[in-house]
Amino acid sequence: MKLKVLYFASVKERLGKGAEELDVPADVATVAGLRAHLSGRGGAYAEVFDEKKLVKAAVNQDMVSSTAPLRAGDEVAFFPPVTGG
Amino acid sequence: MKISVQQEDFDLGAEIRAFANPKVGAIASFVGVVRDVAMTLEHYPGMTQKALEKIVAEAQGRWQVLDCTVIHRYGPLEPTDQIVLVAVASAHRGDAFAACEFIMDYLKTQAPFWKKEEGKGWVEARASDDAAAGRWQAAPRPGKP
Numbered sequence: 018m019k020l021k022v023l024y025f026a027s028v029k030e031r032l033g034k035g036a037e038e039l040d041v042p043a044d045v046a047t048v049a050g051l052r053a054h055l056s057g058r059g060g061a062y063a064e065v066f067d068e069k070k071l072v073k074a075a076v077n078q079d080m081v082s083s084t085a086p087l088r089a090g091d092e093v094a095f096f097p098p099v100t101g102g
Numbered sequence: 103m104k105i106s107v108q109q110e111d112f113d114l115g116a117e118i119r120a121f122a123n124p125k126v127g128a129i130a131s132f133v134g135v136v137r138d139v140a141m142t143l144e145h146y147p148g149m150t151q152k153a154l155e156k157i158v159a160e161a162q163g164r165w166q167v168l169d170c171t172v173i174h175r176y177g178p179l180e181p182t183d184q185i186v187l188v189a190v191a192s193a194h195r196g197d198a199f200a201a202c203e204f205i206m207d208y209l210k211t212q213a214p215f216w217k218k219e220e221g222k223g224w225v226e227a228r229a230s231d232d233a234a235a236g237r238w239q240a241a242p243r244p245g246k247p
Contacts, residue, residue: 099216101217
């Protein structure tokens with residue numbers, strides 16, 4: 018399943034990239050599944066996507082919880098809690 | 103309704119004059135300003151506009167909002183620079199005050215902006231902002247929660 022994954026703010030800095038195209042196994046069906054998949058890459062990914070870390074997610078530009086389902090072609094974004102205003 | 107995510111500064115007076123309408127009896131506004139430390143504001147371009155539109159629509163569902171302007175800047179900002187404007191026009195002040203505060207509270211926790219302070223790094227989210235947004239869940243209609 019192909020996904021477009023975006024990273025912002027401290028997440029982008031720690032991973033050293035702002036975007037990547039991923040082709041993930043079919044069992045990566047939710048945001049939580051994608052987090053676990055990315056964490057499995059180790060290194061900075063394992064640190065950023067540690068379960069205890071507060072990293073928020075959006076799917077197709079809507080903020081979602083980790084149980085949100087993923088479909089091929091989705092744009093998934095990971096970022097720290099927002100601090101605008 | 104006007105929602106703008108921009109680098110340029112804004113003029114509160116001009117934005118409020120644009121509300122001119124005989125049905126408007128009350129305008130409430132909030133301007134957020136950079137304090138001591140210069141910063142850079144990053145945002146998620148594809149999502150910001152959409153998130154702000156959702157917040158404004160939610161406010162319109164809860165209060166009588168005749169007109170509304172939300173402007174949020176991004177990019178490098180210096181101390182005393184304006185960051186954000188929320189202005190709400192209603193027939194009466196209760197709706198204008200409440201909708202303005204609600205939009206600001208939700209913007210703080212739902213709109214994808216991040217502040218990075220010069221020499222200090224990324225600003226941490228504050229639990230008090232979550233609490234401020236959360237208190238509106240129990241208070242759907244006019245007035246303060």
